Amino acid sequence: xxxxxxxxxxxxxxxxxxxxxxxxICKGAILACREHADLEIVLTGDEEKIKPCLxxxxxxxxxxxxxxxxxxxxxxDEQPTAAIRRKRDSSMRVAMEMVRAGEAQGCLSAxxxxxxxxxxxxxxxxxxxxxxxxxxxPLPTINRWTFLLDxxxxxxxxxxxxxxxxxxxxxxxxxxxxxxxxxxxxxSNGTEEIKGxxxxxxxxxxxxxxxxxxxxxVEGDDVPWGRADVVVCDGFMGNVxxxxxxxxxxxxxxxxxxxxxxxxxxxxGVLFMIPMARALWARFNYEKYGGTPLLGVRGTVVKAHxxxxxxxxxxxxxxxxxxxxxDGVGQIREELE
Amino acid sequence: xxxxxxxxxxxxxxxxxxxxxxxxICKGAILACREHADLEIVLTGDEEKIKPCLxxxxxxxxxxxxxxxxxxxxxxDEQPTAAIRRKRDSSMRVAMEMVRAGEAQGCLSAxxxxxxxxxxxxxxxxxxxxxxxxxxxPLPTINRWTFLLDxxxxxxxxxxxxxxxxxxxxxxxxxxxxxxxxxxxxxSNGTEEIKGxxxxxxxxxxxxxxxxxxxxxVEGDDVPWGRADVVVCDGFMGNVxxxxxxxxxxxxxxxxxxxxxxxxxxxxGVLFMIPMARALWARFNYEKYGGTPLLGVRGTVVKAHxxxxxxxxxxxxxxxxxxxxxDGVGQIREELE
Numbered sequence: 001x002x003x004x005x006x007x008x009x010x011x012x013x014x015x016x017x018x019x020x021x022x023x024x025i026c027k028g029a030i031l032a033c034r035e036h037a038d039l040e041i042v043l044t045g046d047e048e049k050i051k052p053c054l055x056x057x058x059x060x061x062x063x064x065x066x067x068x069x070x071x072x073x074x075x076x077d078e079q080p081t082a083a084i085r086r087k088r089d090s091s092m093r094v095a096m097e098m099v100r101a102g103e104a105q106g107c108l109s110a111x112x113x114x115x116x117x118x119x120x121x122x123x124x125x126x127x128x129x130x131x132x133x134x135x136x137x138p139l140p141t142i143n144r145w146t147f148l149l150d151x152x153x154x155x156x157x158x159x160x161x162x163x164x165x166x167x168x169x170x171x172x173x174x175x176x177x178x179x180x181x182x183x184x185x186x187x188s189n190g191t192e193e194i195k196g197x198x199x200x201x202x203x204x205x206x207x208x209x210x211x212x213x214x215x216x217x218v219e220g221d222d223v224p225w226g227r228a229d230v231v232v233c234d235g236f237m238g239n240v241x242x243x244x245x246x247x248x249x250x251x252x253x254x255x256x257x258x259x260x261x262x263x264x265x266x267x268x269g270v271l272f273m274i275p276m277a278r279a280l281w282a283r284f285n286y287e288k289y290g291g292t293p294l295l296g297v298r299g300t301v302v303k304a305h306x307x308x309x310x311x312x313x314x315x316x317x318x319x320x321x322x323x324x325x326x327d328g329v330g331q332i333r334e335e336l337e
Numbered sequence: 338x339x340x341x342x343x344x345x346x347x348x349x350x351x352x353x354x355x356x357x358x359x360x361x362i363c364k365g366a367i368l369a370c371r372e373h374a375d376l377e378i379v380l381t382g383d384e385e386k387i388k389p390c391l392x393x394x395x396x397x398x399x400x401x402x403x404x405x406x407x408x409x410x411x412x413x414d415e416q417p418t419a420a421i422r423r424k425r426d427s428s429m430r431v432a433m434e435m436v437r438a439g440e441a442q443g444c445l446s447a448x449x450x451x452x453x454x455x456x457x458x459x460x461x462x463x464x465x466x467x468x469x470x471x472x473x474x475p476l477p478t479i480n481r482w483t484f485l486l487d488x489x490x491x492x493x494x495x496x497x498x499x500x501x502x503x504x505x506x507x508x509x510x511x512x513x514x515x516x517x518x519x520x521x522x523x524x525s526n527g528t529e530e531i532k533g534x535x536x537x538x539x540x541x542x543x544x545x546x547x548x549x550x551x552x553x554x555v556e557g558d559d560v561p562w563g564r565a566d567v568v569v570c571d572g573f574m575g576n577v578x579x580x581x582x583x584x585x586x587x588x589x590x591x592x593x594x595x596x597x598x599x600x601x602x603x604x605x606g607v608l609f610m611i612p613m614a615r616a617l618w619a620r621f622n623y624e625k626y627g628g629t630p631l632l633g634v635r636g637t638v639v640k641a642h643x644x645x646x647x648x649x650x651x652x653x654x655x656x657x658x659x660x661x662x663x664d665g666v667g668q669i670r671e672e673l674e
Contacts, residue, residue: 142588142591152526187577189489189492189572189576192414197493219577220577221580224581224585225587233577235526237574237577239557240524240525240570241557243558244561244578245557245585247557247558247561247562250561250562
């Protein structure tokens with residue numbers, strides 16, 4: 001396709017969000033522009049700090065990276081709603097305002113999760129059929145990608161919220177991950193009907209009557225074994241198990257590395273162990289999921305992990321681009337209205 | 338020590354509980370009697386079915402294994418309280434009655450978890466200072482054993498329950514696991530004070546004022562990294578993350594095994610990979626924790642994993658024996674009254 005005929009995709013990127021901002025964020029933007037010829041990125045944040053981070057970019061890439069100055073930044077431990085309300089000139093809010101104004105089709109931030117959710121609701125706006133948005137994450141499991149939500153947009157949820165998460169997750173699995181007939185399940189403390197707390201039990205009743213391919217409860221071990229395409233839980237639970245999984249795999253990685261440096265291990269053994277470590281890491285690396293979409297808002301809003309470095313930002317930008325190309329927001333709106 | 342002077346420890350073992358009953362349960366009893374010369378086991382259950390399982394035992398071991406006939410069994414999916422109430426002659430209830438009557442110092446079952454908890458309360462009895470008992474499990478982490486509770490005695494908890502779990506966990510960590518000054522923490526969706534739901538937040542306030550070495554909230558990844566000695570959560574959460582961790586490590590194991598059988602992997606490589614796989618498995622094998630004590634009841638009641646085979650039953654019997662020797666029940670009573 002000729003460049004001038006190509007449909008451009010513009011993503012506003014919060015250059016000041018996350019533990020490695022702005023350097024790794026900008027580097028991620030450069031990587032993404034190299035990978036996707038249709039991508040245009042607007043970096044929002046402190047002009048003075050962003051500029052030097054772009055020195056390595058080629059002129060072709062630089063043509064597709066704009067900068068919009070934002071004097072403030074939302075810090076990681078700030079009270080989310082207050083930060084979004086008061087810091088009108090923060091890099092995060094400016095990126096979100098661009099989505100609301102239609103100047104960008106989506107935005108991405110590795111910053112304060114609560115503020116991203118608050119901004120999604122207050123700046124970008126909720127979809128009318130959704131009471132609360134949800135953060136979802138495609139998790140690598142033993143045999144498929146399982147979309148887990150909510151992983152932290154809210155803390156606790158009512159049964160109605162869980163049902164809406166289930167329906168949004170179903171759309172995401174079908175339209176973005178390409179699963180023909182997603183199996184949807186509720187995360188519980190056992191698979192039997194008598195399990196669950198009151199909230200989960202009521203959501204189960206509601207989902208049984210829905211048109212979803214709903215298979216009832218799944219247990220904790222059903223997640224890594226990939227026994228459903230969409231797993232629904234409240235944000236408190238989702239947050240804890242996502243981080244628990246990350247920690248467990250990082251712990252396993254550090255044990256493997258320790259074992260590789262072990263004095264009783266002949267050097268040659270290391271060569272043989274690398275493919276295994278790599279296979280394990282590739283399959284279960286919970287840091288690599290590349291962007292957590294905020295579902296239920298009127299635009300594409302994606303959160304990247306706070307510890308993201310350039311490759312993770314590239315992954316999250318690719319996920320955001322994919323969500324835009326497949327009209328994720330439109331698909332959810334259509335399904336739920 | 339002369340055998341006749343040895344302090345005997347009697348444990349009633351539900352021979353009919355769990356997926357591999359009665360064969361693997363009986364085999365576990367034999368292994369435990371071989372390992373611990375002071376151990377006497379009373380197998381409760383169907384006499385006809387138990388007898389052939391003991392054919393391999395030596396006469397020395399057989400002297401220390403008694404059988405008590407129980408005509409009924411509690412199945413895995415039965416409604417717990419009803420099962421314990423109605424099935425007075427079930428192998429599980431008979432084992433618990435022996436603890437109540439002082440004929441055994443403790444009991445173990447790999448059966449229906451809910452029924453074990455119901456039996457703990459209804460048959461063995463709660464400690465007066467405890468509103469609800471908790472199931473706790475010592476988890477292997479990167480640098481220590483972390484005692485996680487509740488992993489499923491209840492579903493949801495009130496703040497007071499969480500505080501009692503914290504105090505019981507503190508005693509277990511100190512007296513049974515030998516930690517001098519256990520660090521106690523609440524599992525939450527972030528470490529900052531503003532995180533948590535209402536229940537966890539109120540428990541946090543209460544624990545701040547307690548005499549425990551309380552360090553506030555920990556997150557999901559703090560569990561595998563071993564950032565506390567005692568981690569407290571409600572039974573719904575504890576159940577899900579325990580099973581999630583089990584599933585993740587089993588998944589990792591199956592990937593390692595698959596990789597070992599890979600056609601591009603030279604046979605010799607397998608030899609080098611075995612120590613690594615073993616190191617990983619030894620450190621994070623969540624199935625190996627060997628028995629989950631029910632804390633807060635008037636006797637030693639230990640639950641083994643439903644999928645337990647003989648080595649797991651041995652582990653759980655050893656854990657129960659240790660709990661009895663160190664007077665776990667007395668220690669908790671003393672601390673909480």
